Amino acid sequence: xxxxxxxxxxxxxxxxxxxxxxxxxxxxxxxxxxxxxxxxxxxxxxxxxxxxxxxxxxxxxxxxxxxxxxxxxxxxxxxxxxxxxxxxxxxxxxxxxxxxxxxxxxxxxxxxxxxxxxxxxxxxxxxxxxxxxxxxxxxxxxxxxxxxxxxxxxxxxxxxxxxxxxxxxxxxxxxxxxxxxxxxxxxxxxxxxxxxxxxxxxxxxxxxxxxxxxxxxxxxxxxxxxxxxxxxxxxxxxxxxxxxxxxxxxxxxxxxxxxxxxxxxxxxxxxxxxxxxxxxxxxxxxxxxxxxxxxxxxxxxxxxxxxxxxxxxxxxxxxxxxxxxx
Amino acid sequence: xxxxxxxxxxxxxxxxxxxxxxxxxxxxxxxxxxxxxxxxxxxxxxxxxxxxxxxxxxxxxxxxxxxxxxxxxxxxxxxxxxxxxxxxxxxxxxxxxxxxxxxxxxxxxxxxxxxxxxxxxxxxxxxxxxxxxxxxxxxxxxxxxxxxxxxxxxxxxxxxxxxxxxxxxxxxxxxxxxxxxxxxxxxxxxxxxxxxxxxxxxxxxxxxxxxxxxxxxxxxxxxxxxxxxxxxxxxxxxxxxxxxxxxxxxxxxxxxxxxxxxxxxxxxxxxxxxxxxxxxxxxxxxxxxxxxxxxxxxxxxxx
Numbered sequence: 001x002x003x004x005x006x007x008x009x010x011x012x013x014x015x016x017x018x019x020x021x022x023x024x025x026x027x028x029x030x031x032x033x034x035x036x037x038x039x040x041x042x043x044x045x046x047x048x049x050x051x052x053x054x055x056x057x058x059x060x061x062x063x064x065x066x067x068x069x070x071x072x073x074x075x076x077x078x079x080x081x082x083x084x085x086x087x088x089x090x091x092x093x094x095x096x097x098x099x100x101x102x103x104x105x106x107x108x109x110x111x112x113x114x115x116x117x118x119x120x121x122x123x124x125x126x127x128x129x130x131x132x133x134x135x136x137x138x139x140x141x142x143x144x145x146x147x148x149x150x151x152x153x154x155x156x157x158x159x160x161x162x163x164x165x166x167x168x169x170x171x172x173x174x175x176x177x178x179x180x181x182x183x184x185x186x187x188x189x190x191x192x193x194x195x196x197x198x199x200x201x202x203x204x205x206x207x208x209x210x211x212x213x214x215x216x217x218x219x220x221x222x223x224x225x226x227x228x229x230x231x232x233x234x235x236x237x238x239x240x241x242x243x244x245x246x247x248x249x250x251x252x253x254x255x256x257x258x259x260x261x262x263x264x265x266x267x268x269x270x271x272x273x274x275x276x277x278x279x280x281x282x283x284x285x286x287x288x289x290x291x292x293x294x295x296x297x298x299x300x301x302x303x304x305x306x307x308x309x310x311x312x313x314x315x316x317x318x319x320x321x322x323x324x325x326x
Numbered sequence: 327x328x329x330x331x332x333x334x335x336x337x338x339x340x341x342x343x344x345x346x347x348x349x350x351x352x353x354x355x356x357x358x359x360x361x362x363x364x365x366x367x368x369x370x371x372x373x374x375x376x377x378x379x380x381x382x383x384x385x386x387x388x389x390x391x392x393x394x395x396x397x398x399x400x401x402x403x404x405x406x407x408x409x410x411x412x413x414x415x416x417x418x419x420x421x422x423x424x425x426x427x428x429x430x431x432x433x434x435x436x437x438x439x440x441x442x443x444x445x446x447x448x449x450x451x452x453x454x455x456x457x458x459x460x461x462x463x464x465x466x467x468x469x470x471x472x473x474x475x476x477x478x479x480x481x482x483x484x485x486x487x488x489x490x491x492x493x494x495x496x497x498x499x500x501x502x503x504x505x506x507x508x509x510x511x512x513x514x515x516x517x518x519x520x521x522x523x524x525x526x527x528x529x530x531x532x533x534x535x536x537x538x539x540x541x542x543x544x545x546x547x548x549x550x551x552x553x554x555x556x557x558x559x560x561x562x563x564x565x566x567x568x569x570x571x572x573x574x575x576x577x578x579x580x581x582x583x584x585x586x587x588x589x590x591x592x593x594x595x596x597x598x599x600x601x602x603x604x605x606x607x608x609x610x611x612x613x614x615x616x617x618x619x620x621x622x623x624x625x626x627x628x629x
């Protein structure tokens with residue numbers, strides 16, 4: 001299946017500043033998180049995907065179309081939720097969503113119906129006739145999502161959709177995005193600088209740092225790349241130093257072990273490693289609280305990036321998507 | 327009684343046949359999509375609504391409405407005079423010509439430009455709507471085309487509407503052209519003159535509005551541009567005794583001078599040929615359009 005987004009050696013420069021530096025990304029279906037700190041190049045990448053910025057060099061393809069050459073056709077299939085949150089205050093939410101649906105190509109009557117439907121979908125059905133200026137940040141973020149989805153896009157690009165939301169609102173927004181993607185087969189690329197929310201909702205991730213690609217791939221693949229065991233010992237006051245003793249015994253058996261307090265991280269997770277952990281704990285007289293597989297968190301991607309980026313030309317970063325029902 | 331029950335049952339059955347369960351809710355859309363033309367129409371219509379304050383709080387309607395009232399008030403007054411006092415009694419010269427009418431509503435037109443152009447252009451850049459529009463099938467030229475249409479239609483309400491009102495009202499009162507051919511010629515002159523004035527002021531005011539992201543600055547800038555150019559041309563010709571061609575830098579007077587020529591009148595600046603006036607208006611219109619195009623081509627829209 002063709003990737004939703006494909007870039008090859010994509011470089012965007014503003015004068016002497018390089019916003020994107022030879023970025024190779026392949027994004028498949030589902031929900032993909034675009035992660036990076038402020039200034040990492042997330043918004044620049046979105047703008048380039050929409051054809052708003054001309055790449056300095058390299059190639060871009062979105063939904064099989066080149067943004068600069070087939071911009072109109074492409075943008076008719078894309079719903080965009082911008083980062084900025086300052087829409088016309090006087091306009092009612094319903095009028096705003098209806099207007100954007102019309103601009104994205106829907107006939108007037110269809111735009112009217114779908115504006116209401118989209119606002120109900122995001123939980124603002126009762127509030128749809130309120131002016132945008134009277135809405136809370138959370139409600140305005142939902143309106144942005146509604147206008148992006150109202151015209152039934154094939155792909156949604158959502159720039160910081162949880163910006164300014166409290167934890168409860170953030171959970172609701174992420175759940176909503178996930179639901180929209182799953183129930184209506186709309187692929188989503190959302191940008192965020194909060195790793196935890198990307199881990200929670202996304203199928204795949206693209207990590208940028210200072211305009212460079214740190215890594216990209218399915219979250220399951222990224223997590224699986226860091227194999228090993230995590231051993232947690234019970235802290236017993238009358239037996240100090242047991243963690244160090246267990247670690248020393250395991251090292252004596254040829255295992256690479258790191259200790260942080262009562263937490264031991266073992267590099268391998270094969271049967272020999274499990275036996276070694278069991279024997280070392282027993283020999284040292286330690287008490288085991290938990291023993292489990294070592295999962296790499298997205299945060300680790302920043303601290304220990306892959307030596308080889310996870311770009312795999314044969315496997316887009318998201319799960320395969322069934323053909324859209326017609 | 328039985329018949330009534332039967333009729334009620336039949337009506338109920340018919341209603342059942344027509345009854346439908348409407349399963350509302352978000353769903354995929356596979357129907358027809360309008361192209362860029364539809365997007366332009368939608369943005370132009372929204373721009374016009376915004377200029378007129380439609381769908382907005384009452385305070386947003388006050389100034390546009392006041393400008394429109396100022397533009398139509400003289401026309402209503404003249405129509406009233408013509409209705410109450412016979413033309414034979416007051417004389418034809420008592421009523422202004424169609425080209426003279428602009429002299430009564432210059433302030434209203436300038437005020438409307440100063441309100442409408444910033445409303446059409448500046449708001450989108452400030453609020454982030456521009457990035458949102460450019461994420462749709464619209465690109466910069468088609469977006470600007472929509473905005474030009476919105477501003478031109480709005481301005482036409484004060485440049486074409488009042489003379490048309492005069493023509494129609496005078497005609498009903500028997501004070502208009504008696505011959506159908508003359509009536510049509512006058513009608514066309516009103517349209518062409520109105521379009522010329524609209525185009526010139528739309529271009530100038532959009533150029534000024536494109537250079538700042540503050541509505542108030544844009545409004546003041548438009549008024550200053552028009553007034554300063556008028557004063558400067560007067561100083562250069564009258565005080566410095568430079569060539570009469572310097573009148574052509576008068577951005578406020580040139581459109582109305584062109585309107586007078588379209589009505590077949592010598593105008594207030596007979597020392598300038600009609601072709602010079604046409605060329606000056608064309609040049610200023612193109613210059614304004616070039617400024618807007620330059621500004622939006624350079625504008626970096628990233629979010």
